[in-house]
Amino acid sequence: MGRNRLAGGMMTILVTGATGNVGRNVVDLLLRAGVEVRATSRDPAALDLPAEVDVRRADLTEPETFAQAFQGVEKIFLYNQPAGIDGVLSAAKAAGVRYVVLLSSLAAAGRDPDHWIARWHLAVEHAIERSGLQWTFVRPGAFAVNSLLWAPDIKQGRPVRLHYAQSYLSSIHERDIAEVSTCALLQEGHAGARYHLSGGDSITQAEQVALIGKAIGRELEIEDVTGDDVRAELRERFAPRLRELIREGVISPSDPPGIIETRVRYYLEALDGPAEIDGTVERVLGKPARTFAEWAVDHRADFTN
Secondary structure, eight states: OOOBGGGGOOOEEEESSTTSTTHHHHHHHHHHTTOEEEEEESSGGGOOOOTTSEEEEOBTTBGGGHHHHTTTOOEEEEEOOOTTHHHHHHHHHHHTOOEEEEEOOGGGGSSOTTSHHHHHHHHHHHHHHHHTOEEEEEEEOSBGGGGGGGHHHHHTTOOEEEETTTOEEOOBOHHHHHHHHHHHHHBSSOTTOEEEEOOSOOEEHHHHHHHHHHHHTOOOOEEEEOHHHHHHHHHHHHHHHHHHHHHTTSSOTTOHHHHHHHHHHHHHHGGGOOOOOOOHHHHHHSSOOOOHHHHHHHTGGGGOO
C-alpha cells in the first residue's frame, strides 16, 4: 500500500456510477476518509446519496456536459463507457484532472480480446493510456452480487436454477473492489497498475447457494441446468441487453450466438476445479479478500421477504 495523499490537504474526487454496486461503496469510503466527493448523473434528482456529496448533471455519452463537473477535481473514479470517452478525457485534462481509476473487467486480460466485454473495456483502457493522465485499472472477475439473480426463486421457496451447478466461481465482494479502488485514489504508488481481482475462495455455484441458505437459516434446493437448456435461458435473459448493445454499435447483429456459446464454454471450463485465488486484494489492502460466505451474510436481507 502506498502513502496516503490526504496528509497534504483536502482534495475533490469525482465518482461516476455513484449508485452502482461498486461506486456507492467508493462514495462511502471517500467520505469516511474526509475527501470532498462529487458525483455525476444524467438525472441528479434521482440519486440517493449523502447530503455532503456534490451532485452534478453529466452524461458520459455527452462529453460536453463534464466541462463544469470537472472544475476543481483532482481525481476520477470512472465507470466504463466507451461512447464519448475521448471527449470526457479531454475535458478532464483541460480542467486539471490528473488521475483516473477505472472500473474495468478481468475480461480485458482474457484469452479472447475480441469478445465484446473485452473490447468494451479495452476501448476505454486504451483511451486512458493515450490521454496522458495517470491511471489505475481495477479489473474484477465475477461479481458476487450477480448471485442476486437467484433471489426471486429463494424468496418464493422454489429450487434455484443453476447453469452448470458444479462449475466453480471466485466471486468478489463489491466492497473489496471499492476498497482497492479507494486505495488507488487516496494513496501514492498505484499509478500504472492493472489490478486483477478475485474473491477470497473458489467454490461451486451449488456451494454458493448452500452458503446463502446458511446465512438466511434455510436449506435451499437447486436444479442443475445444462446443455441446450442453458443456451435457451441465456438467450432469453440476455436478449434485451444484446439488443441494446446492437443499437449502440458495441456488437453486430451476428454476434449474439457467439456470445451465448462463449458463456457456455466458460461454464464448461469452470467444471474442471477451483480456480487459483489471485492475491491482489490482500497485497493492496493488507488483508485477504472476503469470502462468498461473508458476502452471503452481508446480503441475507436481499434473499428474504
